[in-house]
Amino acid sequence: MDEPEFIAALRSLPLHPGARNLEDDCALITIGNETLVINHEMMAEGTHFRPDADMADVAWKLVASNISDLAAKGAEPVGVLLGHSLGRDDARFLQGLKEALLAFNVPLLGGDTVTATGASTFAMTAIGRATHHPVPARRGAKLGDAVYVTGTIGRAMLGFEGAAHHRAAFDRPEPRLAEGLALAPLVSAIMDVSDGLLLDCWRMAKLNNQTFAIDPDAVPVADNARRDECMRWGDDYELLFTAAPGAAIPVAASRIGKVVAAGFAPLVLGKNAFPTADNLGYSHG
Amino acid sequence: MDEPEFIAALRSLPLHPGARNLEDDCALITIGNETLVINHEMMAEGTHFRPDADMADVAWKLVASNISDLAAKGAEPVGVLLGHSLGRDDARFLQGLKEALLAFNVPLLGGDTVTATGASTFAMTAIGRATHHPVPARRGAKLGDAVYVTGTIGRAMLGFEGAAHHRAAFDRPEPRLAEGLALAPLVSAIMDVSDGLLLDCWRMAKLNNQTFAIDPDAVPVADNARRDECMRWGDDYELLFTAAPGAAIPVAASRIGKVVAAGFAPLVLGKNAFPTADNLGYSHG
Structure with missing residues (x-):
């Protein structure tokens, strides 16, 4: 199954209204007058980064790619959760993670650490707070824009x-x-x-x-x-x-x-x- | 670096107050009168499931392990985000995911799908709504309890x-x-x-x-x-x-x-x- 086929199949599962039919990069959760903007990204060795990459750069890009999706929603970052596979130069990974969190002024909320075999995979969930309603989306372009x-x-x-x-x-x-x-x-x-x-x-x-x-x-x-x-x-x-x-x-x-x-x-x-x-x-x- | 060393190092990064010093399974975000309870889990082939596991069971356990952490906080599930590595019997994975979402009455919010090489890793972030304040935690046991x-x-x-x-x-x-x-x-x-x-x-x-x-x-x-x-x-x-x-x-x-x-x-x-x-x-x- 390729990615478009898999995402099409996911659309037949029970979806939250804030998933917006999985057409956008972020999910929305509205609580009272606030809307949270939530993004999840994975990065896999061999696909998203080379085996010889500096793990500090990999960590930075994991944060940056998540924050970039929040940026496209006009959301202020609240925090990130990290899914970390141990074993690939963890100290460098931590260094890059720290630099990115400080640069983008976003704190760590939590996450999970696992021992994995073979190529490493990292995950991150970023949570932001919408600053404008309705939250802008991929949909909405008008004729003549x-x-x-x-x-x-x-x-x-x-x-x-x-x-x-x-x-x-x-x-x-x-x-x-x-x-x-x-x-x-x-x-x-x-x-x-x-x-x-x-x-x-x-x-x-x-x-x-x-x-x-x-x-x-x-x-x-x-x-x-x-x-x-x-x-x-x-x-x-x-x-x-x-x-x-x-x-x-x-x-x-x-x-x-x-x-x-x-x-x-x-x-x-x-x-x-x-x-x-x-x-x-x-x-x- | 092993898991305790890595988590100890994470504590020197900028932490959100809701991370509660990374001592608990879930992070908390308070918005108005509501507190969201957020959990992130990864499952890696060879560590958390066997290479010959039925991927429907793996998907079920990915959801169940996340929901279990929400349960321990007295939180009602709001939705989950999936980080999926394509290629390991995706149709069975989708079947187990669907069964778990229906069984626990939790919808899909979004996620990310990647092509990975070698052993598969899956990630999930579950978001729940606290039903009691303060939200119960691992900390708090009293002498004589x-x-x-x-x-x-x-x-x-x-x-x-x-x-x-x-x-x-x-x-x-x-x-x-x-x-x-x-x-x-x-x-x-x-x-x-x-x-x-x-x-x-x-x-x-x-x-x-x-x-x-x-x-x-x-x-x-x-x-x-x-x-x-x-x-x-x-x-x-x-x-x-x-x-x-x-x-x-x-x-x-x-x-x-x-x-x-x-x-x-x-x-x-x-x-x-x-x-x-x-x-x-x-x-x-």
Whole structure:
């Protein structure tokens, strides 16, 4: 069973209303006037990090990837729970975990520690507090909206390849928490870009039954000569969002396209239409 | 680094007050008048389940072990998030997950699905709503309190060995949710017994800086001829708790001992004192 098949099967189980049919990255629990935003991520050796990775970076990215999903909901972090597999340079893991918790100002709530054999797997659940209602979601993009992305795309790719100036973008990504808080009241749809800009544009458009028309030259890339690769690589942890075309955007972001009526392809990049998500990004499960 | 060393190191990180110094199984988050009780468990192939285990049973136990920790806090389940490693008989896993969610009346909130290599690891975060304040904890046992345990100890062991009458106790344990809700207002300390009764008695006494004097003949065991083994095996998911000696106990439970002044050993079993936790139960991490 692949990931889409598995998630489709999960939809036949009893779902909490806050699961929002498992279409979004975070679940919502409303208590009184507060809404908690909850995200869970796993990272597996060989899939999400290399066996020779510095475990401090792995721990940092585990926290960052969770916080990035909270950022896309405009949620303030409350705390995280860690699922830790012992045995892969635990002291370095702890060091990176500490640095990330301090950097993002989020405390540890609890978790579980296990002894595992073979490749290591780590889990984290992040809990945040929504700052705006309704909580923004992947759904909600409106016909005529503009499409935006924060930051510069492709930095993680260059960092992964060893470019000194971009190493931190790959090893120690900084989720766009402040930007997410500022954007929550005005976006029509939002998600973080973790699997590649084009793939995430395709997914958001598909979920909204629309087409995103993206101007490739408007996408801010880290290496102009490798624009296509930059737009397909993942791990950038920027925010992709849609907003009314006249909306004043309170954060640094680039307008990269617009929401148009659904055509046969969820994504149109310049003159190229992409009816399927094949080769648009990194589907690593 | 072993599990106690790792947890000790975690205590030097920024902790949420609801982490309660990582001494308990669950974290607490208070919002308005409500307290959420949050638990996270991982299960690893080779450590928590055998490579030839029916994945439906593994999924059931993943849910049951989480719900059991909520039960020990007198919490009503709100929902669970699943961290799933694809590839180990996913259809059976989904079947057991569905059966457990329906049996414990708890919906799926969300989660993450990954492709992993080698041995499989699964994670679950359970969120519940406290029904009593303060939320009962492992801490709180008072000198002179009586010590109780629900159910019959050792059934999971016999079920693991193949005894037909006890198979369900091992494959499909039923957390004591109703008992936990009934006990929450009157216990002084409580935890679920997952690593063996004697080990968990030792741990609770140690945390409370007391000694638990347990009468081995008062412990309800599934096989009288193997009383010692029953008290040391784990996976029973019963509730261990202390209460004032005159308290009326509203659930079926056996009085197995009492809380006495701290001696040199946290646990005294009949005439035998156990200063260390060695050989008292199953420490599988």
